[in-house]
Amino acid sequence: MTAPQPIQLRIDKVSKTFGETRVLEDISIAIPKGAFVALLGPSGCGKSTLLKLIAGLEAPSGGNIELAGEALNGVPAHRRDIGVVFQSYALFPHMTVNQNVRFGLDMRDMPKADAKLRVEEALELVKLGGYGDRMPSELSGGQQQRVAIARSLAIRPRLLLLDEPLSNLDAVLRKSVRVDIRELHDRVGATTVMVTHDQEEAMSMADSVAVMSGGRILQFAAPEEIYERPATSFVGSFVGSPAANLLKLHPRSGGGWRFGEIAWNPEASVEARLQLARRFEILVGLRPEQLSIVAVDAPGAIPAEVRSAEYLGGHRLVHLDIGGQRASVALQGRAPETGSVVGLLPDPGSVMLFDANGGARVGDA
Numbered sequence: 001m002t003a004p005q006p007i008q009l010r011i012d013k014v015s016k017t018f019g020e021t022r023v024l025e026d027i028s029i030a031i032p033k034g035a036f037v038a039l040l041g042p043s044g045c046g047k048s049t050l051l052k053l054i055a056g057l058e059a060p061s062g063g064n065i066e067l068a069g070e071a072l073n074g075v076p077a078h079r080r081d082i083g084v085v086f087q088s089y090a091l092f093p094h095m096t097v098n099q100n101v102r103f104g105l106d107m108r109d110m111p112k113a114d115a116k117l118r119v120e121e122a123l124e125l126v127k128l129g130g131y132g133d134r135m136p137s138e139l140s141g142g143q144q145q146r147v148a149i150a151r152s153l154a155i156r157p158r159l160l161l162l163d164e165p166l167s168n169l170d171a172v173l174r175k176s177v178r179v180d181i182r183e184l185h186d187r188v189g190a191t192t193v194m195v196t197h198d199q200e201e202a203m204s205m206a207d208s209v210a211v212m213s214g215g216r217i218l219q220f221a222a223p224e225e226i227y228e229r230p231a232t233s234f235v236g237s238f239v240g241s242p243a244a245n246l247l248k249l250h251p252r253s254g255g256g257w258r259f260g261e262i263a264w265n266p267e268a269s270v271e272a273r274l275q276l277a278r279r280f281e282i283l284v285g286l287r288p289e290q291l292s293i294v295a296v297d298a299p300g301a302i303p304a305e306v307r308s309a310e311y312l313g314g315h316r317l318v319h320l321d322i323g324g325q326r327a328s329v330a331l332q333g334r335a336p337e338t339g340s341v342v343g344l345l346p347d348p349g350s351v352m353l354f355d356a357n358g359g360a361r362v363g364d365a
């Protein structure tokens with residue numbers, strides 16, 4: 001076992017209001033040295049504001065932020081030793097790659113010979129050794145983004161902040177730069193916080209993900225934990241692709257359960273969790289990739305009517321109706337006929353249960 005790392009960034013009960021509007025509320029997270037953390041959430045949830053508070057571009061309305069044990073209150077942005085990479089790479093177009101990467105070092109009056117070595121080292125790290133004399137316009141978007149990262153790394157920051165670093169790249173480049181950034185992180189080990197609204201990006205790149213909504217952190221955990229044990233129905237449906245089905249379930253008079261008018265007798269372990277949940281209205285979260293289609297009368301199956309199917313290359317997405325609620329299932333094989341009634345069988349361990357009122361996870365022993 002590796003020894004636990006000290007906390008590099010501690011955010012403690014931070015809030016932010018603009019005028020009357022509360023944009024961040026009671027944000028607390030502790031990020032160990034060398035970790036790669038993603039702040040994930042929909043547009044407007046406050047993730048960029050949180051990044052600005054860390055960088056020192058905005059001041060919090062309440063709470064504290066500490067970097068390597070030092071309180072940052074009142075420390076101006078340029079004294080924080082934080083490297084920031086924005087979504088538009090913001091290279092200086094009239095400067096060469098070398099000059100761009102050197103910029104932060106010149107600002108810090110580093111001796112020329114040392115700066116030269118640092119620039120070479122930073123460009124090697126992002127696999128752009130030999131590109132120093134080019135102008136930004138002579139580089140691809142992905143290469144420009146790597147120069148922007150090299151510029152941030154050259155100052156050997158105590159923290160690297162990435163604000164939607166991939167959003168200006170096309171879909172193909174996005175996936176390769178995603179891997180580049182993660183591999184770079186593994187080599188350099190700089191504590192990194194990345195803001196993104198793209199769940200796949202967050203889940204694939206980060207060690208831990210903070211899922212945000214409405215100015216709060218709903219869950220801060222490893223990607224696997226977030227996917228398998230989401231803390232709320234929002235997290236459950238925001239993370240995963242295609243999105244999880246969320247279906248309203250009620251107890252049936254006389255025993256068993258119902259989706260609208262459709263009766264369901266779940267497998268024993270799911271039944272036990274539903275009993276523990278003790279709610280009149282439960283949201284059942286079912287991931288399309290963890291459902292299979294079986295005979296309508298198979299034990300534990302939910303009767304569903306096939307409405308349509310989409311062919312998506314590796315799999316098909318079949319859309320169904322369950323007592324007036326829509327659900328989808330990802331299938332490898334042929335899609336059942338439209339209009340037919342089939343059984344939808346969840347993998348019992350993957351069934352997620354939430355309180356329909358408020359969305360909290362329920363039904364855990």
Ligand SMILES: Nc1ncnc2c1ncn2[C@@H]1O[C@H](COP(=O)(O)OP(=O)(O)OP(=O)(O)O)[C@@H](O)[C@H]1O
Binds near residue numbers: 018021023046047050
């Ligand atoms: N300077 C400001 N003055 C007033 N309101 C602001 C200011 N900056 C941000 N907001 C508001 O705060 C909320 C959060 O904004 P923020 O940019 O942090 O969200 P975000 O999650 O990063 O969204 P996006 O992904 O669209 O950038 C939004 O409702 C925004 O309108």
